[in-house]
Amino acid sequence: MALVVQKYGGSSVGSAERIRRVAERIVDTKKAGHDVVVVVSAMGDTTDELLDLARQVAPVPPAREMDMLLTAGERISNALVAMAIHSLGAEARSFTGSQAGVITDGAHGRARIIDVTPGRVRSALDEGSIVLVAGFQGVSQTSKDVTTLGRGGSDTTAVALAAALGADVCEIYTDVDGVFSADPRIVADARQLESISYEEMLEMAACGAKVLMLRCVEYARRYGVPVHVRSSYSTKPGTIVSGSMEDIPVEQAIITGVAHDRSEAKVTVVGVPDNPGKAAQIFRAVADAEIDIDMVLQNVSGAATGRTDITFTLPRTDGPAAVEKLTKLQPVIGFTQVLYDENVGKVSLIGAGMRSHPGVTATFCEALATAGVNIDIISTSEIRISVLCRDTQLDDAVRALHAAFDLGDPDGGQAVVYGGTGR
Amino acid sequence: MALVVQKYGGSSVGSAERIRRVAERIVDTKKAGHDVVVVVSAMGDTTDELLDLARQVAPVPPAREMDMLLTAGERISNALVAMAIHSLGAEARSFTGSQAGVITDGAHGRARIIDVTPGRVRSALDEGSIVLVAGFQGVSQTSKDVTTLGRGGSDTTAVALAAALGADVCEIYTDVDGVFSADPRIVADARQLESISYEEMLEMAACGAKVLMLRCVEYARRYGVPVHVRSSYSTKPGTIVSGSMEDIPVEQAIITGVAHDRSEAKVTVVGVPDNPGKAAQIFRAVADAEIDIDMVLQNVSGAATGRTDITFTLPRTDGPAAVEKLTKLQPVIGFTQVLYDENVGKVSLIGAGMRSHPGVTATFCEALATAGVNIDIISTSEIRISVLCRDTQLDDAVRALHAAFDLGDPDGGQAVVYGGTGR
Incomplete structure (x- = not known):
């Protein structure tokens, strides 16, 4: 039995139908005998809609309140995925970043994770539950205010939780099949890589490869978390990011x-x-x-x-x-x-x-x-x-x-x- | 200088335009020299939309996750009102029910308030900030999970905060001018009451008068909080609920x-x-x-x-x-x-x-x-x-x-x- 952290992006949970499909995938992993922690981004356009509302009420919204606003998106998607899992007969419990112990500095909109204390996540796992954690968000160590991690934040949440829980793998589900030797839209015979070292992935991300954010790869390398990039829409094997060059x-x-x-x-x-x-x-x-x-x-x-x-x-x-x-x-x-x-x-x-x-x-x-x-x-x-x-x-x-x-x-x-x- | 708690219903904050108007009213109260704590319900149809999403992903959504889902609505509206206040040049800070110290039992969907420990609210007030608190929600004393208070929950949040803070008055803003001698839609010469005792208001609420929920009046009577029912859309004097018969x-x-x-x-x-x-x-x-x-x-x-x-x-x-x-x-x-x-x-x-x-x-x-x-x-x-x-x-x-x-x-x-x- 392994401990698997899975992360699903916003397009993977963009509708009720997609949420149900993601839930099936999660339950399958659980049924295969693994402990499962899932990090879900906000549904499709939610974040853009909230940003639009914010601009309508205030030309320059304060960063603290922007974080309070935007984190509602992940709260919604995670609760919905938990419900969908529940309706498939499995136990699921969703936690906010704060409840899951994602502790950050106080830089609203671009906070950095200082520590992860996933006591409640661990307890829920021990009770046999699948655990959902709202990505992209944490709680400021000093002010106790809600913070967001900025771009690629949900990937970073997933890797940070995997590190803190000693997970066997962090699976990042996305809309491509994995990491490629070049962008397949430009190079017809680009090939998907079976694996890649942290260092190489860091350079790829820094040079424009969009599949993983630099920050998430840095975190994975620092804590030695194997990251498995896979497609939300297929069961293809994807790309493993791990190991030193x-x-x-x-x-x-x-x-x-x-x-x-x-x-x-x-x-x-x-x-x-x-x-x-x-x-x-x-x-x-x-x-x-x-x-x-x-x-x-x-x-x-x-x-x-x-x-x-x-x-x-x-x-x-x-x-x-x-x-x-x-x-x-x-x-x-x-x-x-x-x-x-x-x-x-x-x-x-x-x-x-x-x-x-x-x-x-x-x-x-x-x-x-x-x-x-x-x-x-x-x-x-x-x-x-x-x-x-x-x-x-x-x-x-x-x-x-x-x-x-x-x-x-x-x-x-x-x-x-x-x-x-x-x- | 008084401490005023104000509560605005979902229709009062149903659009960006209305949110800006509510913000003006709040800032006016602050400028009049009062400390202001505001409880806002979820915007217009938000709760119905979330309920609809929940039904799409799960026929019988678990109550714990339903609470996690629905509380996103108040989080959004409160953050937006805080932003609108900020853009008018005043300081505002929004808190979730949990952050504001609204502690409840564990009955998801119909939790009762056990205690209110508004330490963070008090600190923010002392620093000169207007404080927004998400209505309708709290945190379970035992499980630390997010809970909702059920129907009329935001009114109860407002009264409970007013009691805990020793506020001078709890103003409930609604879409009618106050409490009437009968429903004006039925009785043409129904008259608005200037004041009414808690006991009478309790009987009115229990017998179908919809302007205030029974529970909120019970709470107000127990803690002696004067409740001022007023219109969100006018400056009419409204109805004061206070005093014994x-x-x-x-x-x-x-x-x-x-x-x-x-x-x-x-x-x-x-x-x-x-x-x-x-x-x-x-x-x-x-x-x-x-x-x-x-x-x-x-x-x-x-x-x-x-x-x-x-x-x-x-x-x-x-x-x-x-x-x-x-x-x-x-x-x-x-x-x-x-x-x-x-x-x-x-x-x-x-x-x-x-x-x-x-x-x-x-x-x-x-x-x-x-x-x-x-x-x-x-x-x-x-x-x-x-x-x-x-x-x-x-x-x-x-x-x-x-x-x-x-x-x-x-x-x-x-x-x-x-x-x-x-x-």
Whole structure:
């Protein structure tokens, strides 16, 4: 008998009919002899509807009350799933984040989990009940107010509960079959991965793979919780996220997949005086606006002019704020101008094996050159190469890299280790 | 500076526009220098929508989960009102029933308040904040599960908080202008009462006046909380419920009002063996089905037959269950047959003064006789006379009694004491 934590997204419980189907799946798991804890997101459009109501009554709703409001969504969906389970003849009990012991800091709308004390969850399990826990929410350690965890919060709730309960696996049910070597909508022969290490999944998530949020993977890695990504609508085997990349045989594993990201924009600060501290002034200004930057490039300064250009990427949604902030500081910093470019895309190649395989970067650049893709910025980690290119060339770049590293061929590359189930 | 508890019903907060208007009213009270605690019901149709969802996923939803589901409604409306107040520049903080310290027994769907420990409410008030508390809900003392208080629960929450906080008044905002001498839809010259004693209001509520639930009035009387019934949509003075009927000058106060009730049905058990214990068997059977009975009549037994008839009234919704239960027990109890009649109505005359005024019953019966209304059953308390009649004659009966006791005449009867504001 195992202890299984399952998480279902909002679309999986978007209607009464879907709720009943999810309930059947949960009861099947229980009948197979396992203890089951389930985290459910708010139904389909509930969160958007509540946000809309909030905007109608207050132009800038206070964050504390926004959390009180939004957490009603998960309360509703979890109670409904519990009812549906009950009507199938199994015992079920739903708990709010607070009741389940999900303790957070006090940052409303983007709280971080500090501790999980699932005493009531454990008791209910011991009494033979299936346990539902409202995702995305917790209770502030200091103020005892209701908090929300921000984007991807329900995944994080599920992983945190799995860690606190010592669960055998955390199953994340979603609307895709698992983690793929590339986005199947772009690459026709993209293959589903049977498994992937935490580190590689972290890089994939950070580079635009949307199946799991970065934060949930970080949590899973820290506590060693195996995460099983599966489809809500099929019984396909999905993808297991677990284990360190250190465990992967160096001879076999080279490249895991290609990720891409269309959500970034590029800012170039032109003619920055080449004095110590000028770059710091620029990045401090952006950080003060609570904007995360991603890739950074500083051109070698021309000795003749004594000036340099600094380029960085950031979320497109933060672009206008960053430009405004920098423009205000132009007299202080003394640069010439700010350029802003939204027509960029980022493509990344991820694979634990590239650490010990020379030539990956060469093959990478050759593949893009052959496809006619110009590289704007390049950045690397131990197990990742990312480049910025024109957004119009992004799909070509993804396809070129996927082909160049044989990711779609069952008899080559990664497939030997991660040999998939086909799709 | 006073401490005011205000309660707004579901229709008062049925839209974003109405929520903003309620928020203005609350902020006005705060600006007048008072501490304000507000209890809000779920928005308009929210509860019905949630009930509908529940029925779609489970034919017989478990009560614990139903409470978890339904309490989301008040959470939403209270958070929205808090946001609207905030956007008017005042501080507001919303609390769930549990957070506000509303502690109940464990009877899901019809929990009773055991204690109120409003420590967090008090702290928020001390910090200058307006406090919102989700009505209708509490937390079970034993299981720590979320509970609901059943019908009229939000009124009870408001009165209970007012009692626990030692509030100066509990204002119940509703869609009528106050408590009337009779239903204005039936009696054209019904007058609004300026004030009414707890005892009289209890009798009015028990006899069908819908403006306040019995339970909320009982709570108010026990803790001496003045309840002010007012319209959400006007600034009219409303009706104050407070004080004992003992305080009313005997010379002036005779009759307060006429109440009526169309929700009852009549059961007659015919040919009951006239032995000790037979009536008890019948009432025990009905009580075991958790059905409350109201008026009871036992005909004098015919010595010749050794049998008697027992008649009682009960909520119409419980009628079929009672008949079924009794029919099952017919062989045990040994009566002849069960008759069931839904075409009945109850009219009641309430007034503290009738204790010391002889002739009220006579005038009462004369008035009904003149109006051609046949009396089926009659029952009385110290300050009330109720009769059961045909439902088709109920409106006539109400009008006849209202006229006979001069309740609509500003210069006569009750008006001297309760002299109204007109309407």
